[in-house]
Amino acid sequence: MNTRRLYLAAAGGLGAGVVFWLALAAIALVDTPARAGSTGILDAAILSTTDGRQIFEQICQGCHMPNGQGAVGAGHFPALANNRTLASRQHVAVTILMGRRNMPAFGAKHAIGFGAPPTTLTEDQIAAVINYVRTNFGNRYADSITAAEVAALDQSLH
Amino acid sequence: MSRRQLLTMVGLSAGSTAMYQAMHSLGFAAETNFTRPIQLSTAPKGASVLVLGAGIAGLVAAYELRNAGYRVQVLEYNGRAGGRNWTLRGGDRYTELGGDSQECRFDPGHYINPGPWRLPYHHRGMLSYCKRLGVALEPFVQINHNAYLHSRKAFGGKPQRLRTVKADYHGHVAELLAKATRSDSLDADVTAEERAKLLDSLRFWGALDRNFRYVKGETSNGRRGYERDPGGGLSARPQLSEPVGLSDLLNSGLWAALPFGEMYDFQTTMFQPVGGMGRVGQAFASELAPLIRYNAKVVHIHQDEQGVHATYEDTVGGAGRQTVQADWCVCTIPLSILGQIPMNVGGPMAAAIAAVPYSTGVKVGLQFKRRFWEEDEQIYGGVTYTDLPIGQISYPSSGFFSDGKGVLLGAYIWDMLNSMEFTSMTAAERVAKAVEYGSNIHPQYREEFDNGIAVAWHRAPFAMGCFGLWTEATRAQHYDNLCGFDGRIVLAGEHASYLPAWQEGAVTSALDAIDRLHRRALAAGPVA
Numbered sequence: 155m156n157t158r159r160l161y162l163a164a165a166g167g168l169g170a171g172v173v174f175w176l177a178l179a180a181i182a183l184v185d186t187p188a189r190a191g192s193t194g195i196l197d198a199a200i201l202s203t204t205d206g207r208q209i210f211e212q213i214c215q216g217c218h219m220p221n222g223q224g225a226v227g228a229g230h231f232p233a234l235a236n237n238r239t240l241a242s243r244q245h246v247a248v249t250i251l252m253g254r255r256n257m258p259a260f261g262a263k264h265a266i267g268f269g270a271p272p273t274t275l276t277e278d279q280i281a282a283v284i285n286y287v288r289t290n291f292g293n294r295y296a297d298s299i300t301a302a303e304v305a306a307l308d309q310s311l312h
Numbered sequence: 313m314s315r316r317q318l319l320t321m322v323g324l325s326a327g328s329t330a331m332y333q334a335m336h337s338l339g340f341a342a343e344t345n346f347t348r349p350i351q352l353s354t355a356p357k358g359a360s361v362l363v364l365g366a367g368i369a370g371l372v373a374a375y376e377l378r379n380a381g382y383r384v385q386v387l388e389y390n391g392r393a394g395g396r397n398w399t400l401r402g403g404d405r406y407t408e409l410g411g412d413s414q415e416c417r418f419d420p421g422h423y424i425n426p427g428p429w430r431l432p433y434h435h436r437g438m439l440s441y442c443k444r445l446g447v448a449l450e451p452f453v454q455i456n457h458n459a460y461l462h463s464r465k466a467f468g469g470k471p472q473r474l475r476t477v478k479a480d481y482h483g484h485v486a487e488l489l490a491k492a493t494r495s496d497s498l499d500a501d502v503t504a505e506e507r508a509k510l511l512d513s514l515r516f517w518g519a520l521d522r523n524f525r526y527v528k529g530e531t532s533n534g535r536r537g538y539e540r541d542p543g544g545g546l547s548a549r550p551q552l553s554e555p556v557g558l559s560d561l562l563n564s565g566l567w568a569a570l571p572f573g574e575m576y577d578f579q580t581t582m583f584q585p586v587g588g589m590g591r592v593g594q595a596f597a598s599e600l601a602p603l604i605r606y607n608a609k610v611v612h613i614h615q616d617e618q619g620v621h622a623t624y625e626d627t628v629g630g631a632g633r634q635t636v637q638a639d640w641c642v643c644t645i646p647l648s649i650l651g652q653i654p655m656n657v658g659g660p661m662a663a664a665i666a667a668v669p670y671s672t673g674v675k676v677g678l679q680f681k682r683r684f685w686e687e688d689e690q691i692y693g694g695v696t697y698t699d700l701p702i703g704q705i706s707y708p709s710s711g712f713f714s715d716g717k718g719v720l721l722g723a724y725i726w727d728m729l730n731s732m733e734f735t736s737m738t739a740a741e742r743v744a745k746a747v748e749y750g751s752n753i754h755p756q757y758r759e760e761f762d763n764g765i766a767v768a769w770h771r772a773p774f775a776m777g778c779f780g781l782w783t784e785a786t787r788a789q790h791y792d793n794l795c796g797f798d799g800r801i802v803l804a805g806e807h808a809s810y811l812p813a814w815q816e817g818a819v820t821s822a823l824d825a826i827d828r829l830h831r832r833a834l835a836a837g838p839v840a
Contacts, residue, residue: 212733214736225773259669
């Protein structure tokens with residue numbers, strides 16, 4: 155089963171929108187500014203913000219919850235508040251780039267699309283959200299990460 | 313060489329497995345391998361099985377193993393059976409991860425299925441269990457020529473009826489191809505005799521006129537519909553509608569949604585259980601009632617030479633931790649959760665469990681004061697596709713023409729970015745956004761909206777994701793290791809299938825797993 159076929163099969167389980175989305179995206183291409191009145195990045199085909207807080211609140215908090223509190227059900231989503239693994243900015247960057255277990259990858263090399271193109275974050279966006287998370291929710295790490303460092307880490311990953 | 317010749321050659325030289333794989337890569341093989349109910353012989357005396365998870369895979373496994381004479385215990389996290397097979401009705405309360413709690417306020421008889429909602433005619437396993445369990449089925453309307461295709465960037469944002477886009481697309485393509493055929497451009501591909509047949513077929517298929525043109529007229533209107541429909545008496549005369557030009561049509565992008573109804577998974581006839589998809593889980597549950605322990609959160613799984621032990625927490629009764637034991641274990645816990653539960657399996661299975669991220673998915677059900685889509689727009693079931701973040705609007709496939717309120721699926725979002733953003737909102741925000749976006753297609757939304765409920769699958773405490781996301785590479789490296797036995801443990805679920813997100817994947821993976829389990833148990837003999 156090739157990847158394209160897989161997309162179609164996967165999309166099939168839930169709904170058909172694959173080709174539709176791709177065609178519309180191809181036609182619209184870069185002409186996808188956020189809608190007037192939108193609270194932020196919602197409604198953009200690609201994520202255009204480089205604001206760390208905005209990226210967290212519209213992507214990450216779906217699982218990690220507002221203020222990085224995490225959640226517990228049959229399993230758990232790790233809290234980002236008081237999480238000692240955040241001490242390593244590189245660890246956080248690699249997790250975002252490659253994904254970890256059920257957490258999807260956001261690096262372009264590793265992200266998996268589902269019919270539509272995968273949701274990916276640029277080095278700038280990854281650096282911004284890491285720096286936001288490591289200086290909020292009670293986290294007070296003095297060091298920060300740059301886009302160049304994220305890019306170098308990405309280079310080293312296979 | 314034709315594809316048939318190629319397949320025959322592969323079959324002769326490499327055996328049926330290779331042929332099957334080749335057929336798969338060419339897109340030929342059946343999508344389900346279910347042909348008839350499984351017939352397990354009698355279980356070895358005293359043999360027992362622990363089933364973890366009472367979703368479709370776990371329920372199928374428990375049902376068949378019990379019927380064969382195994383002593384079966386099922387542990388389920390939720391207070392109900394079914395897992396993602398689930399229906400929300402008026403009075404139901406749903407609390408998602410993070411604590412956001414919603415009460416469904418739909419009128420009696422109305423519902424949404426937050427998870428799976430339709431059954432293809434070729435998902436014979438699911439259909440077979442519905443029949444055996446007495447779950448009544450009715451048609452699910454997938455294709456509706458009077459529903460809309462909508463893009464903000466096409467036709468000034470005005471929704472177009474599927475029938476006009478389809479008729480015009482086919483018409484223009486047929487006209488172009490007829491032109492090429494008549495100008496001898498295709499002489500290398502068709503004989504003179506075939507040429508005449510091709511032209512005949514293009515004229516009929518594309519609704520072309522006698523000169524092979526797709527134009528405003530009775531013929532094209534017989535496909536795309538009229539400006540004013542024909543009637544009787546003095547007002548009988550139809551008013552013809554004008555086809556959309558080829559250029560406008562191509563640039564609209566709306567043609568991209570046309571093949572959906574042609575896809576194997578969405579072809580007519582599709583079915584749905586009367587009263588909601590959750591009827592399937594409920595029917596299994598009444599059949600297996602004494603075997604299922606609800607509100608049991610599995611926290612530890614351990615196997616040794618004697619058997620498998622699962623430790624669980626009683627999440628409501630305060631009975632603390634308990635351990636149950638059996639000879640074998642069919643584990644159907646989603647990988648999103650299983651990956652966090654300590655379990656002593658070997659490296660290959662552990663790596664497979666860790667290799668599969670989960671897709672996002674969001675659905676929003678909206679109740680309106682009346683069925684305006686039927687009353688005002690003559691839309692009876694089916695799906696409107698849009699490039700708005702809501703993705704789709706689906707109209708109910710039952711209760712046509714009824715008075716009173718109506719519930720439709722106001723958003724079905726699996727596009728990753730939109731889905732993640734909707735997941736990040738509160739439930740109330742998701743409902744409000746679905747109403748806001750949907751009103752671009754149905755302005756009646758603003759007046760008629762009554763209430764709504766939203767489910768984001770990553771926030772579902774029992775699933776923590778929508779379904780397993782495989783790639784060609786992860787399948788090659790991990791799929792067999794995920795599905796193969798590790799000691800006394802075997803996994804099942806949609807994640808252990810080539811039918812991601814479909815319940816049929818859960819059914820067929822469970823049947824495949826218990827067939828292998830049964831052989832092992834028979835080989836091991838009676839249990840003292």
